[in-house]
Amino acid sequence: xxxxxxxxxxxxxxxxxxxxxxxxxxxxxxxxxxxxxxxxxxxxxxxxxxxxxxxxxxxxxxxxxxxxxxxxxxxxxxxxxxxxxxxxxxxxxxxxxxxxxxxxxxxxxxxxxxxxxxxxxxxxxxxxxxxxxxxxxxxxxxxxxxxxxxxxxxxxxxxxxxxxxxxxxxxxxxxxxxxxxxxxxxxxxxxxxxxxxxxxxxxxxxxxxxxxxxxxxxxxxxxxxxxxxxxxxxxxxxxxxxxxxxxxxxxxxxxxxxxxxxxxxxxx
Numbered sequence: 001x002x003x004x005x006x007x008x009x010x011x012x013x014x015x016x017x018x019x020x021x022x023x024x025x026x027x028x029x030x031x032x033x034x035x036x037x038x039x040x041x042x043x044x045x046x047x048x049x050x051x052x053x054x055x056x057x058x059x060x061x062x063x064x065x066x067x068x069x070x071x072x073x074x075x076x077x078x079x080x081x082x083x084x085x086x087x088x089x090x091x092x093x094x095x096x097x098x099x100x101x102x103x104x105x106x107x108x109x110x111x112x113x114x115x116x117x118x119x120x121x122x123x124x125x126x127x128x129x130x131x132x133x134x135x136x137x138x139x140x141x142x143x144x145x146x147x148x149x150x151x152x153x154x155x156x157x158x159x160x161x162x163x164x165x166x167x168x169x170x171x172x173x174x175x176x177x178x179x180x181x182x183x184x185x186x187x188x189x190x191x192x193x194x195x196x197x198x199x200x201x202x203x204x205x206x207x208x209x210x211x212x213x214x215x216x217x218x219x220x221x222x223x224x225x226x227x228x229x230x231x232x233x234x235x236x237x238x239x240x241x242x243x244x245x246x247x248x249x250x251x252x253x254x255x256x257x258x259x260x261x262x263x264x265x266x267x268x
Contacts, residue, residue: 029042029043031070032070032079034074034075034076035072036076037076041083045083045086045087053113054112081100082109082112090121092125102119162222164213165216165222166236168213170234179264180262180265181261182262183213183214183261184201185259186260187199214258217258237266238265238266240263241261245258
């Protein structure tokens with residue numbers, strides 16, 4: 001059986017009710033269930049902080065049976081540091097990524113009703129002796145986080161590019177009625193059956209879709225599955241897709257970029 005709190009009634013001293021049973025281990029401690037993690041807290045420690053929510057919860061007014069666990073919908077890992085503060089008046093957090101921060105512990109102490117907490121009493125452990133290990137752990141965490149962020153970025157870039165190409169393809173198909181779609185941003189000159197040069201077109205109102213598509217897929221190999229997912233929103237699918245790149249004069253120098261995108265569409 002657990003007792004849950006919403007608002008706290010005035011406190012009736014826990015010392016009065018339990019002082020005669022201090023030798024009884026079960027009654028000299030209060031049982032808390034913090035976010036599913038059980039804790040035993042001495043009532044003598046609670047008495048040192050009479051105006052806090054924890055002491056009020058463990059009082060006779062709120063707890064009819066001293067053996068019942070008192071449920072608190074908070075984080076159990078952070079509660080350990082709340083107990084440190086109750087015992088020592090300060091908190092020392094392990095350096096690195098430990099799941100708790102100075103701000104989070106300060107917020108926990110405020111929630112539990114500790115007044116006038118000096119943020120400087122919450123510190124992170126760090127010494128020159130463990131600097132190498134600490135830096136290695138930070139580097140490992142950074143590498144893992146960067147890998148996740150990079151993957152998320154690439155997935156989002158693929159989704160955005162696919163959406164742009166699918167929209168342009170739908171517009172071009174509805175405008176021309178031709179399921180064989182081509183987007184081109186440069187003319188291709190050939191000599192002897194081979195491409196000899198690419199001349200970038202001037203961007204204007206007639207080729208806006210062409211440049212939008214070329215810019216969307218530039219330096220990106222569009223995945224068939226991603227494009228078909230985007231096309232399905234328009235009731236279309238793609239059976240053939242090709243990107244063609246070439247050297248074009250951009251910003252005063254030649255760069256390799258996408259100059260042509262071709263695809264075949266069909267209705268779903």
